[in-house]
Amino acid sequence: MEKIILITGGGRGIGAACAIEAAQRRYRVCISYRSDDAAAAGVVDAITTGGGAAFAIKADVADEAQVEAMFRAIDGRYGRLDALVNNAGVLSQQMRVDQMDAARIQRIMATNIVGSMLCAREAVRRMSTRHGGAGGGIVNVSSRAGVLGAAGEYVDYAASKAAMDALTIGLSKEVALEGIRVNGVRPGLIHTDMHASGGEPGRVARLAASVPMGRGGQPAEVAQAVLWLLSEAASYTTGSFIDVSGGR
Numbered sequence: 001m002e003k004i005i006l007i008t009g010g011g012r013g014i015g016a017a018c019a020i021e022a023a024q025r026r027y028r029v030c031i032s033y034r035s036d037d038a039a040a041a042g043v044v045d046a047i048t049t050g051g052g053a054a055f056a057i058k059a060d061v062a063d064e065a066q067v068e069a070m071f072r073a074i075d076g077r078y079g080r081l082d083a084l085v086n087n088a089g090v091l092s093q094q095m096r097v098d099q100m101d102a103a104r105i106q107r108i109m110a111t112n113i114v115g116s117m118l119c120a121r122e123a124v125r126r127m128s129t130r131h132g133g134a135g136g137g138i139v140n141v142s143s144r145a146g147v148l149g150a151a152g153e154y155v156d157y158a159a160s161k162a163a164m165d166a167l168t169i170g171l172s173k174e175v176a177l178e179g180i181r182v183n184g185v186r187p188g189l190i191h192t193d194m195h196a197s198g199g200e201p202g203r204v205a206r207l208a209a210s211v212p213m214g215r216g217g218q219p220a221e222v223a224q225a226v227l228w229l230l231s232e233a234a235s236y237t238t239g240s241f242i243d244v245s246g247g248r
């Protein structure tokens with residue numbers, strides 16, 4: 001039976017690369033996104049044109065009602081869920097902590113950590129053997145920023161990613177006997193549009209020399225780690241992290 005995967009923020013960047021890779025591994029793919037209808041439709045088209053199965057749901061992960069509706073839509077379509085990639089994430093204009101207001105910090109936390117926890121909750125309710133599910137896998141897309149701190153750029157974002165790592169560790173232990181493995185991937189500097197939302201589209205190029213491997217990464221390189229963690233090849237791996245960062 002083909003497995004069902006939900007990838008939040010699958011319309012662009014790392015999430016889109018995960019969707020393409022998942023389809024190649026014969027998952028039926030659901031991607032979510034917040035606003036860019038055309039980008040999400042493009043990912044669905046690319047998968048279905050290649051003979052795979054995919055659909056997109058517009059849902060803000062920071063909104064509990066929209067998250068619940070999204071999971072109900074998957075229930076209605078497939079009646080099961082095997083894998084969740086908590087990938088949707090945002091950052092804001094680069095600034096110091098002493099310049100940040102509460103609204104900005106709350107927006108980052110609402111999407112990156114509250115949204116990830118809500119999606120994890122809904123996934124566990126469907127996948128856990130304790131709830132009658134058949135087990136499954138969760139991968140949280142964190143960031144090396146959660147370890148490095150992103151000083152002078154976006155410490156709020158880094159803090160949200162450190163919280164995501166704690167979610168990975170704690171949830172992995174909660175559900176280890178319920179057929180669910182929970183792991184994290186921490187990308188480094190990856191070539192996506194995200195850096196433009198911090199006000200510096202060329203950030204990866206500027207910092208490439210600080211990466212031991214001397215370059216930024218591609219979304220497809222992150223997707224390989226995500227899909228490996230969800231695969232049977234990682235059957236004894238839970239509560240673990242893969243840094244996909246060129247050594248940074």
Ligand SMILES: NC(=O)c1ccc[n+]([C@@H]2O[C@H](COP(=O)([O-])OP(=O)(O)OC[C@H]3O[C@@H](n4cnc5c(N)ncnc54)[C@H](OP(=O)(O)O)[C@@H]3O)[C@@H](O)[C@H]2O)c1
Pocket residue numbers: 008009010011012013014015032033034035036037039059060061062086087088089090111115141142143144145186187188189190191192193194195
């Ligand atoms: N790029 C990097 O260097 C890097 C490094 C470390 C970690 N990461 C992490 O990797 C993940 C993906 O990043 P990326 O660079 O691929 O970002 P991206 O290119 O900006 O794409 C972000 C995706 O997330 C969706 N999204 C944003 N907010 C959402 C919300 N509230 N609800 C639902 N979907 C939402 C966007 O939807 P729309 O298309 O509709 O806007 C888009 O599909 C993030 O968690 C990020 O923190 C990235």
